[in-house]
Amino acid sequence: MAFVEQHIHDEPKTFWSKYIFSFDHKVIGKQFLWSGIFWLLVGGLLALLIRWTLAYPGVPFPVIGNLLFPNSGGVVPPDTYAMLFSMHGTIMIFFAITAILIGAFGNFCIPLLIGARDMIFPTLNMLSFWFGFGASVLMIVSFFLPLGAAAGGWTSYPTLSTNLGQPGAGQTLWLISLFLFGVSSTMGAVNYITTVITLRAPGMDYFKMPLTVWGLFLTSILNAIFVPVLGAGLLLLTFDRVFGTTFFLAGAAATSGKGDPILFQHVFWIFGHPEVYILILPAWGIVSDLLSFFARKPAFGYKMTALSLSTITILSTVVYGHHMYTTQMSPLLTQSFMTLTMLISIPSAIFFANWLGTLWKGSIRFTSPMLFSLGVVFVFGLGGLTGLYLASTSIDLYLHDTYFVVGHFHYTMAASVLLGGFAGIYFWMPKMFGRMMDERLAKIHFWTTMIPLNGIFTGMMIMGYAGMHRRLYNPFIYEFMQRLIPINTFVTLCAIAMGLAQIIFLYNFFKTIFGKNIPQASANPWDVGTLEWQIASPAPYYNFKEVPVVKCGPHEFGNPNLKDGRDFQYQTEELVKP
Amino acid sequence: MMTNNPGKELQNLRNSVGMTVALISFGMMFATLFLGYFLVRSNAPTWPPVEISNLPMLLPFLSTLVMGLSSFTYFKLEKDASHRKHFWFATMALGISFLVLQWNLWGALKASGILVSNGNVPSMVYAFTWLHAAHIVMGLMLLMWLGHYLFRKPEAVTALTLLNVGKFWHFLGAVWLLMYLMLFVL
Numbered sequence: 001m002a003f004v005e006q007h008i009h010d011e012p013k014t015f016w017s018k019y020i021f022s023f024d025h026k027v028i029g030k031q032f033l034w035s036g037i038f039w040l041l042v043g044g045l046l047a048l049l050i051r052w053t054l055a056y057p058g059v060p061f062p063v064i065g066n067l068l069f070p071n072s073g074g075v076v077p078p079d080t081y082a083m084l085f086s087m088h089g090t091i092m093i094f095f096a097i098t099a100i101l102i103g104a105f106g107n108f109c110i111p112l113l114i115g116a117r118d119m120i121f122p123t124l125n126m127l128s129f130w131f132g133f134g135a136s137v138l139m140i141v142s143f144f145l146p147l148g149a150a151a152g153g154w155t156s157y158p159t160l161s162t163n164l165g166q167p168g169a170g171q172t173l174w175l176i177s178l179f180l181f182g183v184s185s186t187m188g189a190v191n192y193i194t195t196v197i198t199l200r201a202p203g204m205d206y207f208k209m210p211l212t213v214w215g216l217f218l219t220s221i222l223n224a225i226f227v228p229v230l231g232a233g234l235l236l237l238t239f240d241r242v243f244g245t246t247f248f249l250a251g252a253a254a255t256s257g258k259g260d261p262i263l264f265q266h267v268f269w270i271f272g273h274p275e276v277y278i279l280i281l282p283a284w285g286i287v288s289d290l291l292s293f294f295a296r297k298p299a300f301g302y303k304m305t306a307l308s309l310s311t312i313t314i315l316s317t318v319v320y321g322h323h324m325y326t327t328q329m330s331p332l333l334t335q336s337f338m339t340l341t342m343l344i345s346i347p348s349a350i351f352f353a354n355w356l357g358t359l360w361k362g363s364i365r366f367t368s369p370m371l372f373s374l375g376v377v378f379v380f381g382l383g384g385l386t387g388l389y390l391a392s393t394s395i396d397l398y399l400h401d402t403y404f405v406v407g408h409f410h411y412t413m414a415a416s417v418l419l420g421g422f423a424g425i426y427f428w429m430p431k432m433f434g435r436m437m438d439e440r441l442a443k444i445h446f447w448t449t450m451i452p453l454n455g456i457f458t459g460m461m462i463m464g465y466a467g468m469h470r471r472l473y474n475p476f477i478y479e480f481m482q483r484l485i486p487i488n489t490f491v492t493l494c495a496i497a498m499g500l501a502q503i504i505f506l507y508n509f510f511k512t513i514f515g516k517n518i519p520q521a522s523a524n525p526w527d528v529g530t531l532e533w534q535i536a537s538p539a540p541y542y543n544f545k546e547v548p549v550v551k552c553g554p555h556e557f558g559n560p561n562l563k564d565g566r567d568f569q570y571q572t573e574e575l576v577k578p
Numbered sequence: 579m580m581t582n583n584p585g586k587e588l589q590n591l592r593n594s595v596g597m598t599v600a601l602i603s604f605g606m607m608f609a610t611l612f613l614g615y616f617l618v619r620s621n622a623p624t625w626p627p628v629e630i631s632n633l634p635m636l637l638p639f640l641s642t643l644v645m646g647l648s649s650f651t652y653f654k655l656e657k658d659a660s661h662r663k664h665f666w667f668a669t670m671a672l673g674i675s676f677l678v679l680q681w682n683l684w685g686a687l688k689a690s691g692i693l694v695s696n697g698n699v700p701s702m703v704y705a706f707t708w709l710h711a712a713h714i715v716m717g718l719m720l721l722m723w724l725g726h727y728l729f730r731k732p733e734a735v736t737a738l739t740l741l742n743v744g745k746f747w748h749f750l751g752a753v754w755l756l757m758y759l760m761l762f763v764l
Binding site for chain 1: 595596599600602603604605606607608609610611613614617618621693694695696697698701702704705708709
């Protein structure tokens with residue numbers, strides 16, 4: 001589609017128009033980043049409460065236990081435990097990861113990396129943030145209700161989430177909050193898709209876009225198509241709770257008629273499986289770029305990586321049934337879903353091999369973004385491979401709802417995405433805030449995160465393989481589980497270590513932004529040729545004074561014909577030939 | 579490719595692409611409802627189920643008629659620049675009558691003893707029509723927004739604004755037609 005040039009808007013002058021109700025994609029990106037980091041801390045605290053309860057049942061949570069649970073002397077009560085893991089999942093997936101990876105990087109990166117001055121619909125973009133903010137507020141409010149927040153798991157299956165399973169208003173607020181959040185995501189997705197289609201700078205073909213943009217673009221397509229599916233499910237469940245419809249009510253929960261609780265599972269996972277790719281695709285994109293940037297080599301098989309990401313996007317829409325093998329689906333269906341799920345390993349193996357190919361014989365610079373990217377390669381490798389076990393129907397029947405599943409999905413959509421997010425933050429920090437983060441602290445942060453992280457999730461998979469069920473308040477009342485107590489305690493200690501390691505990040509992050517005497521970053525501190533590194537750091541409000549004309553791909557490194565001592569080319573330069 | 583008139587071109591592109599993507603999103607929401615309908619229907623021992631054998635037929639038929647007419651008047655609004663305001667009034671009036679008819683439909687359902695909690699099928703009839711009506715309200719707000727420009731600043735109304743509002747309005751008409759066929763006719 002033809003390129004269109006946006007006008008340069010007037011510079012916002014007042015505090016409100018500059019920082020609060022801003023139309024600038026960079027400011028909105030930062031707003032998402034701040035709220036994402038806030039929720040990451042809340043979700044992390046919930047994770048620590050869960051791990052503490054599992055390792056030390058009946059022991060008060062240290063330091064803030066008495067503040068949080070005054071009635072039980074600082075001990076997490078059993079009914080609260082269900083609320084903790086439900087809210088941990090919800091908050092991390094929607095309010096932390098989606099906000100940081102899609103909200104922050106999507107907003108910040110897409111226009112800058114494709115050479116646009118802003119998103120195509122700035123007002124819609126602002127609305128998207130404020131809808132998300134409204135959703136956040138509702139979610140916070142639900143914690144303070146008399147019966148507490150939602151406790152039906154992040155999947156909120158009926159009957160757990162109907163009025164019988166969850167009598168309080170917490171679940172209803174959860175549903176409305178997620179619906180609002182879905183509206184916010186869909187608005188963002190419409191904006192991102194339209195921006196990528198219409199606002200690419202002249203010469204920026206789809207196959208000259210950085211892979212970060214590819215990842216975010218594909219994510220947005222999934223968002224636009226599948227978030228409304230969840231929206232419908234959430235609304236119908238809200239109707240069941242508030243207006244007395246009977247869509248998902250059956251058995252003892254039904255006052256009349258007979259609905260189908262499994263129907264909600266279908267609707268949920270039609271959305272839910274694409275959702276895990278919605279979360280991971282931006283991280284894959286970022287990592288695919290960063291590996292090339294810091295291996296100082298063109299991304300190996302760039303086109304194949306972009307195409308395999310697209311293939312995964314398509315396949316991800318037809319595999320949702322693998323979450324429901326135990327719902328007495330017809331064997332024909334389970335076999336089909338199993339085959340389709342296993343098919344995903346082919347494009348995944350292609351881009352994974354491309355990552356390794358990019359690294360092979362590169363002149364690798366072990367900067368902090370690179371370390372985190374390599375971390376993603378490692379943890380995603382583990383997470384992806386363990387997915388094959390779960391895809392297989394016969395093995396899944398044993399592993400379903402065990403800690404093996406918990407370990408697996410944390411490796412893929414928590415560990416990979418978290419490390420990818422950190423890589424992105426360290427990498428784009430100079431462009432976002434005009435300052436470099438402290439490299440030494442960043443590297444300490446990497447190792448103190450990476451080592452315990454693997455302790456946690458590998459430990460979980462081992463426990464799951466031995467039969468430990470998820471979502472139990474105290475699994476060790478069962479005799480066969482008691483031999484797992486040492487490894488369970490080890491996992492909790494790792495979790496505490498990883499939690500504490502994030503203080504290093506927070507210190508570094510805040511010091512960089514608000515500290516005194518931090519030098520201004522140069523325009524291109526990483527020696528990278530994509531468009532955003534040709535403008536000043538931090539990026540000016542209009543991004544590009546002259547709209548750039550793109551002449552080569554995003555990963556032109558190590559060209560032997562380059563003469564002036566540089567080992568990279570800007571995307572606006574003609575590819576150097578001998 | 580640079581264009582001579584960037585502002586115009588920009589409008590062109592973003593309207594067609596943006597609204598299309600948005601309608602895919604809206605469409606998926608309604609498609610999910612229809613998926614639920616097909617699952618319920620394929621599992622039902624008889625169709626129509628006993629609890630809704632006495633569904634009111636006239637009101638939804640009138641709603642369909644009104645919706646179809648409003649699509650037609652909107653079509654005329656787009657094409658006939660000289661009578662644009664008349665057709666805007668006609669579309670608004672028909673849109674509001676549709677809501678009134680739906681309101682009466684809910685009343686009639688209640689009067690004939692079909693309550694929201696009477697089982698799957700009444701749940702669907704109510705929930706689907708609620709959700710559709712909520713979108714009609716959004717559509718009417720878009721029409722009001724269009725009307726604001728039509729009467730205050732007619733020169734600001736471009737063919738693309740008309741196309742956009744129209745796309746959304748016709749889309750709601752199509753969704754209603756499907757709902758009508760599925761819930762009341764077939």
